[in-house]
Amino acid sequence: MTTDAALRRTPLYPEHLRLGARMVPFAGYEMPIQYAGIVAEHRAVREAAGLFDLSHMGEFHFDGAGAVAAVDRLVSSDIAGLEVGQARYGLLCNEKGTIVDDVISYRTARDHVLMVVNAANVEKDEAHVRKHLPKDVAFADRSADTALIAIQGPRAADILAKVAGGSVAALQPFGVKSTRAAGAEATIARTGYTGEDGFEIFVDNADAVQVWQALLVAGRADAIVPVGLGARDTLRLEARFSLYGNDIDETTGPIEAGLGWTCKLDKDFVGRDAVAKQKADGPKRRIVGLVVEGGVARHGHDVTSDGKVVGKVTSGTFGPTVAQNIALAYVPTELSKVGTALAVRIRDKDVPATVVKTPFYRRAA
């Protein structure tokens, strides 16, 4: 066994063991990579419902009269325009206009914003945030005390309504509300990372097990299954959601990463001028979706054109729903047009790949 004393465990760790999960180190935590199997879990989310432990994610709280304005100045997207009960995806950028993290900001009250950040970035993000924080805003990192459970899939709303009441089914996409779930105080948002309808449920660590178990029981008739990080990755990649550390990081800018839509350039935010310049100049490279014929592209593989290395794969897998080998890769802008024939160098062989439109998968409306 790989036992690393430094690895942390979420409050749901005993549940994962009971459910037969294979545990792996991830972002400093011991997390379930799979239970029954990645493909079965992936299909369950597309067809019915899946339950995810995301308690490793970071939760920042901003409080005070200036909280919304402060987050608006930190995040690339329009936070000032959020109504109470709305959330939005956006980026934390540095002054160079590269990506410090991708986050979701939830306006849960007039003067309160909850920001969910990537587990591996919690410390870095806190340092970044504190540098730009006005004095009238209280900041708290509650990552260690907060459990996050996601329920995702076409049956998610009906299942969640059984433990949190019918009002959750009325939440709009990216809506958020404070309510109760399985007897616990919970913040519930209609957000996710799978390309399906679904919800993310924030509770205190102490309440995590009862909420998790209640959802598994409530979803039994719908064949809900627990889902590990393996299927989380295949689901998000089919839906073409960026993975921080793979597709985006502090060497990538929002425009080349295909995240220009998250940048509201007619407001001020950290990195705004640099991003505006990236947009005006036009990026030299762009992230594209690839379908690979005859091999599975993986993070770090070279992309080639006529035998010459022109780019790099940042994410790649077999997509169980699209039944194709799919990848995201940075390529020169002139080779980024849909339909461009490229190749991915897999084990010293150039395997044909075609630039395709993304997302690879979009659920039926």
Place this chain on the structure above:
Amino acid sequence: MSAVPDDLRYSKEHEWVRLEGDTATIGITHFAQEQLGDVVFVELPEKSASVRQFASLGVVESVKAASDIYSPISGEVIERNVKVIEKPELVNTSPYEQGWLVKVKLADKGEINKLLSAQDYRAHIGETAGAGGD
């Protein structure tokens, strides 16, 4: 189905061999497919390629990662399993039957003695399961 059939020989790298005259059918074990998870791609040598004992035979990719497969025996590839190339999940659902990878004409029958019996392989994965892990 037994997880380790008695009538096969095994490599420490979790390949199996079924001997019929001077033909060896090669695949990966139940234990190996379980460790790999859902197999989504199989890369095999061409027909008439020569393979050497314990040298690379091909690659099996699961959703998560690529894993090298080593030939448990030397010889010439006389057949490759076209079905498993089209339906890689056969490696998971039927590792010892429909999920075989290649058939090889043996170069040296004596090499069989370098492989594990079913009993020894059971002990080997008992050790691996206890000592290894992810």
